[in-house]
Amino acid sequence: MVLEVKGRVEAVEGNQQKLEVKLLLLGANSVGKSALTVRFLTRRFISEYGDIESVNSRVERIHGQEVCFNVWDSLYTQDCEKIPSVSDKQLQWADGIILVYSICDHQSFDVVRQQLQHIRRCRKSIPVVIVANKRDLWRHRSVSDEEGCLLAQSQSCSFFEVSAAETFHGVLLVFHHLFDLIRESRVLRKSSAGMQGIVRSMSAVFWKKRAE
Numbered sequence: 001m002v003l004e005v006k007g008r009v010e011a012v013e014g015n016q017q018k019l020e021v022k023l024l025l026l027g028a029n030s031v032g033k034s035a036l037t038v039r040f041l042t043r044r045f046i047s048e049y050g051d052i053e054s055v056n057s058r059v060e061r062i063h064g065q066e067v068c069f070n071v072w073d074s075l076y077t078q079d080c081e082k083i084p085s086v087s088d089k090q091l092q093w094a095d096g097i098i099l100v101y102s103i104c105d106h107q108s109f110d111v112v113r114q115q116l117q118h119i120r121r122c123r124k125s126i127p128v129v130i131v132a133n134k135r136d137l138w139r140h141r142s143v144s145d146e147e148g149c150l151l152a153q154s155q156s157c158s159f160f161e162v163s164a165a166e167t168f169h170g171v172l173l174v175f176h177h178l179f180d181l182i183r184e185s186r187v188l189r190k191s192s193a194g195m196q197g198i199v200r201s202m203s204a205v206f207w208k209k210r211a212e
């Protein structure tokens with residue numbers, strides 16, 4: 001079940017504003033999307049998770065500011081004829097994406113590669129973090145960390161290897177890092193919109209003067 005969530009910035013007590021970010025988790029079946037989500041939201045690791053697609057929230061204070069994380073834990077549908085199980089709705093909704101694969105499953109790495117290609121075609125500059133999960137199962141590794149790193153570098157993404165089963169902090173780092181990327185990209189968008197505004201006003205003055 002997918003629950004719709006509120007707007008982007010909400011006023012809270014006084015003049016302070018609560019920042020809101022929307023994070024989408026994608027990746028093949030059983031790579032640990034729910035495990036990562038639940039770890040981040042509750043600090044806990046539970047070994048089994050239902051097949052429920054959901055958006056859940058958690059509010060945190062980062063650098064003195066309230067941040068509401070809305071996390072969409074998606075389901076991978078194998079029978080999808082279209083590009084691997086990423087809908088337009090998901091891509092329009094998200095401020096940032098976490099692409100998850102399991103280090104023990106090379107096919108799940110291929111799914112991430114395909115999903116990333118699709119994402120870059122639709123939303124070229126959306127912040128993306130690639131997460132190689134199940135690091136605790138290194139004895140069964142079939143994807144090297146170099147492969148993950150190279151893919152991330154080639155598509156301007158960040159890369160983390162974690163274990164949702166083992167630690168909360170590694171998982172927290174992923175979500176916080178994505179939050180930082182989203183904040184930077186918003187600042188960049190704002191300043192480029194500001195520049196465009198200045199250029200527009202200057203050219204309006206210029207053309208007005210020429211017309212006089």
Ligand SMILES: Nc1nc2c(ncn2[C@@H]2O[C@H](COP(=O)(O)OP(=O)(O)OP(=O)(O)O)[C@@H](O)[C@H]2O)c(=O)[nH]1
Pocket residue numbers: 027028029030031032033034035036046047048049050051052074075076133134135136137162163164165166
């Ligand atoms: N050893 C180990 N097992 C993990 C880890 N993360 C998840 N799992 C296990 O992998 C299985 C699948 O995890 P899920 O979180 O349900 O994976 P998912 O990607 O949400 O799967 P779908 O809901 O099918 O899309 C579960 O049995 C988890 O307990 C991890 O870091 N290490």
